[in-house]
Each structure stands twice: as structure tokens, then as C-alpha cells.
Amino acid sequence: MVEITNPETALKWLEQQDHQTQIWFALRSALRAIPGVYSSNEDVEPSNLTVALPCFRTGLLAAAAAVTPRLNTLTFEKRVTSAISFINVSATDGGRQICSHKAAESALNCITSRNSAAHAAKALDYCAQAVDYDSIGSVSFASATHDSQNPNIWNALWPGYPETGLEFEMPGTLGDEWADLRGQMGRKRSDWEFWVEWYQGILKGIPLPWSLTQSIALEVKNADWDTGAGRVAEAIAPIYLPYKLERQIAELQAELAFARLKYEGIGDNNLPEPIENLTFEQLPTEIWNNLEALRTEKNASHPDPNRLRLLEQRLTEGAAKLGRLLKDVAYDETKQVVSGAIGAGIALNWNKIQLQIAKISQTVIEWIAYLN
Incomplete structure (x- = not known):
């Protein structure tokens, strides 16, 4: 049985996996890092949501790549390039926000780079830096170990923290941070409704249909993303509303x-x-x-x-x-x-x-x- 205790042990396992498993692994690390964008600084709402959007965009693209049969990376190349450019939005709260963005960037690079195993290991490393603080310890590595034992299975994002009747269960203060971030999204519901539902499904291990994720990832134009959350929501709506x-x-x-x-x-x-x-x-x-x-x-x-x-x-x-x-x-x-x-x-x-x-x-x- 593989035990992942650091990026090096992760890389050793990843080098033995196929490309899409590497993307899947990198993506789950990047998704775990999303609450790291939360900041309690004053005037946080615009910055928190601005910093979160590139991470969600990464989630869509990497998920679409991870579940696409006979993946053709050329289909994703221009979108990945645009997304990496988009992800360079300034992180206003230093360390954790930057690490969340770096985890997302590594997941994107994993899609198109020949050195995808190394990028997947980097995604885990940045995830650990974004969420492993205070009393959480090495929970990111423990979750990565669980992933290695269940490759390409979309279990709950934090398998060591199963649901106990709560809306979601996450380690340390991550649950509170996600709840606060989601509260900010709720005040701009028309812009963020899809993202809340999409991420909640990932958290619980009950993702939305992958066909829906693929359609949104490949149909929303790069120019829409550059305009911001409101325009992205407008582009997503005609795809998402029939499913809803x-x-x-x-x-x-x-x-x-x-x-x-x-x-x-x-x-x-x-x-x-x-x-x-x-x-x-x-x-x-x-x-x-x-x-x-x-x-x-x-x-x-x-x-x-x-x-x-x-x-x-x-x-x-x-x-x-x-x-x-x-x-x-x-x-x-x-x-x-x-x-x-x-x-x-x-x-x-x-x-x-x-x-x-x-x-x-x-x-x-x-x-x-x-x-x-």
C-alpha cells in the first residue's frame, strides 16, 4: 500500500500512473486548496470572490480533461493558456491565497505539460501549504494517500472527514472558511449559484454530471472569463438551467x-x-x-x-x-x-x-x- 507523506512520495506514485489519473490527482489537491483563498481582512468580499474564480475555472477545465475519453490535449491547450494567464490575478492576502492559486496553476499545467507527474506533485505541495496550518497537520497528505488507493474515484474530497449530518465536513477551520466564502457568494447569488452547487457536490463525493462540467468548460469563451463572474454566469446559464x-x-x-x-x-x-x-x-x-x-x-x-x-x-x-x-x-x-x-x-x-x-x-x- 502506498503512503504519501510528502511531494516526493507522491511523485514516485504519480510517475507510475496514466496522464488522466495524474490530472485527477492534481485537481483534487487544487480543489482542497480553494478555501485557502478566504481572507478575513477588511474589504474582503470583492477580493475573495475575485481570487476564487480562477480556482473554480481550473476545476472545470481539469475535471473535463480528467473524465474525457481518449484525451486530446490540443482541445484544451488554448483554454489552459488563457486560464493560467487569468489565474495571475493578484492574491491580496499573501501566502495561503497564493498557494491556492499555485495549486490551481499546477493542475492546469498537468493537462498540457509533458512533465505532468511533477506538476501533480506540485499541486499537492501547494495544497498542503494552503490548508495544512495550525492543528490540521498532514491531513492533505493523508487525503492524497486515500486518493492513491482509489484512483479516478470521486469520493468525498476529505475522505477522513465523512459527513455526520452536517451540510459538509472539512478539517480544521476550512469548513468555516468555506461557509463564509459561500455566504459572500450567496449575496451575489445570480453570479455564483452554479459554483456553490458544483463545489458542494465535489465536497460530498456527489459531483454534478460530468457532461455538464465538460460542456461548460469547453463552451464558455476565454473572453467571458476575462470579463468577470457576472459575464461567466451569463455564459453558463443557458447550459446550466436545463439541468437545473x-x-x-x-x-x-x-x-x-x-x-x-x-x-x-x-x-x-x-x-x-x-x-x-x-x-x-x-x-x-x-x-x-x-x-x-x-x-x-x-x-x-x-x-x-x-x-x-x-x-x-x-x-x-x-x-x-x-x-x-x-x-x-x-x-x-x-x-x-x-x-x-x-x-x-x-x-x-x-x-x-x-x-x-x-x-x-x-x-x-x-x-x-x-x-x-
């Missing part, structure tokens, strides 16, 4: 599944009878089938903005009527619907269902803006 919509549809359908009723006459892609004519028993199935129609339109080669808007409106109207009818349904202390009209689940989970429908509506409206 699919996830939201699946989540709502999971809530409705237990209450779905068979109702003849609703179920194809033609818009059914007016909402006002539907009964309480029919509405959950009506909402379900509108979700299916929305999914079908989303997956069309050329989604029709007008039909998407029509389906969004019908979904919202159906939810509004169901909400009104719920007020008229009597249920006992155990929350079982006395009328037998529908399972208690709809009544019990209505607030959550209503919120999910509102999120779907907003996502559809945001996406339509890019389709027009």
Missing part, C-alpha cells in the same frame, strides 16, 4: 408520486381541459403530467419558448387552484384526509410542493430569456 430544471422536475415528481391518481383524459402532450374544470382528485395528476410535458419540451432539439411559457403558466395555475381547494379539505388530528379525496401527503407537504413549483416557474422564466 430537470433536477427540480424530478424532485417535485418524487413529492407527488405517492399522491398521483389515475385520471383518464390527462396524460399526453396536448394541453388538457381548463384548470377550473378539474377536481381536487384530478389536480395532482394534472400537475404531474404538466411536468412530463415540460420535460419533453426541455429535451426537444429546439425547445419552444412559447410552449415552455404556456406549460409554466398552467403548472402555476394548477398549483394555485390546488392550494385553494386544500383549504376546504377537512382532516383529523392524525392529518389523514377525512374526505378520502386524496392522500394526506399533499396536505402535509403542500408548503414544500408549492415552493418547488415556484422554483420551477422561476427557472423556466430565466431559461426562456436565453431562448428568445
Whole structure:
């Protein structure tokens, strides 16, 4: 069994690995270093987010390279050159921020350099400098050892710190730093929503679909990155929003599944009878089938903005009527619907269902803006 205790032992192992494993290893080190960009200095928000963006860009490019079958480095060459130039944004807090950037730069060099094993080892070295401080000790090397035993597997980023019911688990103060950094991103949600979800998935070992990562890495133009987070978010949105919509549809359908009723006459892609004519028993199935129609339109080669808007409106109207009818349904202390009209689940989970429908509506409206 390999034990990685320093960059030299890492290099010895890396020299025996294929190119994409080296990229994968370097990337995981660079991703672990991201909280190192956090600074508690005054006026931190602009600098923290500015310094973080090159690290996230590195994550996309290196992840796309690591999972691309029969990797052709020429596909990535110009993007890597541009990203390395972009990563030279001044780090405002000295050591840790610089080391986080250097870890990212090493991961990028690992994609196109012939000496990729050495660059991967450097990424680990810089990661250790960015995060191994105070009481954390050699945790970066322990995590790298775990990686060497599970090559090309996307386990939780910090395998020695499994989830314990918390949103994420990271060593030392890294969790607090990431939480603070994420809080800053939350105040500029439209610019950073994708990045928070992408990194959270990596942290937990549940990454977003690699096809989505590859599309964003290879479709967002270098000029967009040079303009800043707002422009990058605009470029990502038309790629990310269909994925987000699919996830939201699946989540709502999971809530409705237990209450779905068979109702003849609703179920194809033609818009059914007016909402006002539907009964309480029919509405959950009506909402379900509108979700299916929305999914079908989303997956069309050329989604029709007008039909998407029509389906969004019908979904919202159906939810509004169901909400009104719920007020008229009597249920006992155990929350079982006395009328037998529908399972208690709809009544019990209505607030959550209503919120999910509102999120779907907003996502559809945001996406339509890019389709027009």
C-alpha cells in the first residue's frame, strides 16, 4: 500500500500512473486548496470572490480533461493558456491565497505539460501549504494517500472527514472558511449559484454530471472569463438551467408520486381541459403530467419558448387552484384526509410542493430569456 507523506512520495506514485489519473490527482489537491483563498481582512468580499474564480475555472477545465475519453490535449491547450494567464490575478492576502492559486496553476499545467507527474506533485505541495496550518497537520497528505488507493474515484474530497449530518465536513477551520466564502457568494447569488452547487457536490463525493462540467468548460469563451463572474454566469446559464430544471422536475415528481391518481383524459402532450374544470382528485395528476410535458419540451432539439411559457403558466395555475381547494379539505388530528379525496401527503407537504413549483416557474422564466 502506498503512503504519501510528502511531494516526493507522491511523485514516485504519480510517475507510475496514466496522464488522466495524474490530472485527477492534481485537481483534487487544487480543489482542497480553494478555501485557502478566504481572507478575513477588511474589504474582503470583492477580493475573495475575485481570487476564487480562477480556482473554480481550473476545476472545470481539469475535471473535463480528467473524465474525457481518449484525451486530446490540443482541445484544451488554448483554454489552459488563457486560464493560467487569468489565474495571475493578484492574491491580496499573501501566502495561503497564493498557494491556492499555485495549486490551481499546477493542475492546469498537468493537462498540457509533458512533465505532468511533477506538476501533480506540485499541486499537492501547494495544497498542503494552503490548508495544512495550525492543528490540521498532514491531513492533505493523508487525503492524497486515500486518493492513491482509489484512483479516478470521486469520493468525498476529505475522505477522513465523512459527513455526520452536517451540510459538509472539512478539517480544521476550512469548513468555516468555506461557509463564509459561500455566504459572500450567496449575496451575489445570480453570479455564483452554479459554483456553490458544483463545489458542494465535489465536497460530498456527489459531483454534478460530468457532461455538464465538460460542456461548460469547453463552451464558455476565454473572453467571458476575462470579463468577470457576472459575464461567466451569463455564459453558463443557458447550459446550466436545463439541468437545473430537470433536477427540480424530478424532485417535485418524487413529492407527488405517492399522491398521483389515475385520471383518464390527462396524460399526453396536448394541453388538457381548463384548470377550473378539474377536481381536487384530478389536480395532482394534472400537475404531474404538466411536468412530463415540460420535460419533453426541455429535451426537444429546439425547445419552444412559447410552449415552455404556456406549460409554466398552467403548472402555476394548477398549483394555485390546488392550494385553494386544500383549504376546504377537512382532516383529523392524525392529518389523514377525512374526505378520502386524496392522500394526506399533499396536505402535509403542500408548503414544500408549492415552493418547488415556484422554483420551477422561476427557472423556466430565466431559461426562456436565453431562448428568445
